[in-house]
Amino acid sequence: MANPSVGVLDKGPITHVIFDMDGLLLDTEKYYTEVQEIILARYNKTFDWSLKAKMMGKKAIEAARVFVEETGLSDSLSAEDFLVEREAMLQKLFPNSELMPGAGRLIRHLHAKGIPICLATGSHRRHFELKTQRHGELFSLMHHVVLGDDPEVKQGKPSPDIFLAAAKRFEGCPVVPQKILVFEDAPSGVHAAKNAGMFVVMVPDPRLDNSFHDAADQILSSLLDFNPNDWGLPPFEVTAS
Ligand SMILES: O=P(O)(O)OC[C@@H](O)CO
Ligand SMILES: [Mg+2]
Numbered sequence: 085m086a087n088p089s090v091g092v093l094d095k096g097p098i099t100h101v102i103f104d105m106d107g108l109l110l111d112t113e114k115y116y117t118e119v120q121e122i123i124l125a126r127y128n129k130t131f132d133w134s135l136k137a138k139m140m141g142k143k144a145i146e147a148a149r150v151f152v153e154e155t156g157l158s159d160s161l162s163a164e165d166f167l168v169e170r171e172a173m174l175q176k177l178f179p180n181s182e183l184m185p186g187a188g189r190l191i192r193h194l195h196a197k198g199i200p201i202c203l204a205t206g207s208h209r210r211h212f213e214l215k216t217q218r219h220g221e222l223f224s225l226m227h228h229v230v231l232g233d234d235p236e237v238k239q240g241k242p243s244p245d246i247f248l249a250a251a252k253r254f255e256g257c258p259v260v261p262q263k264i265l266v267f268e269d270a271p272s273g274v275h276a277a278k279n280a281g282m283f284v285v286m287v288p289d290p291r292l293d294n295s296f297h298d299a300a301d302q303i304l305s306s307l308l309d310f311n312p313n314d315w316g317l318p319p320f321e322v323t324a325s
Pocket of ligand 1 (some may be wrong): 104107116137140141142143144147200204205206207225270273
């Protein structure tokens with residue numbers, strides 16, 4: 085894992101930030117897990133984090149293919165049928181989505197300091213709307229949002245497509261990738277950011293094996309632990325104690 089201040093010092097401070105959404109800003113990965121466990125139980129199978137690590141962050145159909153193949157269900161459940169089966173359960177759960185610790189504070193801070201921020205999520209429009217319906221004002225602070233079903237996103241994470249598309253939509257583009265800091269929770273997302281030539285802070289679920297941490301430039305256990313100074317970004321206001 086690189087020392088972030090070294091990374092930034094030799095390339096200059098970060099000027100733009102791209103946020104992942106599921107598992108990073110919103111506590112939604114647990115809903116995918118809950119639904120997948122229900123479906124697997126029907127086949128007397130259990131869901132584990134090694135499978136989760138391969139699915140999280142991916143576009144729906146790509147994650148679905150991993151699911152049916154890795155669980156050996158592809159003969160009895162197609163990836164498409166899996167998506168149909170889980171949809172009704174997810175649509176009930178997503179409106180309850182809550183922010184991850186520190187997410188609101190960081191978004192508001194960067195926006196207040198004039199740092200351009202945007203969202204790049206594998207979630208497609210329907211799910212994005214459901215997940216963010218209680219957080220509209222906060223997500224309105226994003227300069228733009230790139231979703232999994234965006235026509236410019238040919239392949240999902242770990243392909244760099246979504247982060248390259250997001251970088252192009254900032255004002256005054258193109259933004260040099262080395263000036264962009266990505267926040268991610270998933271191995272696929274970390275690799276997508278590195279494939280795009282950007283820096284990436286990973287905030288992994290504690291149940292994710294540490295072996296998935298290596299590609300990230302910085303690992304945090306929570307966004308509450310992020311120090312903007314590490315990346316040449318404006319510091320948080322010191323609140324009077
Ligand atoms: O790109 P994010 O926002 O993590 O969403 C991916 C989604 O498909 C859940 O894994
Ligand atoms: Mg994510």
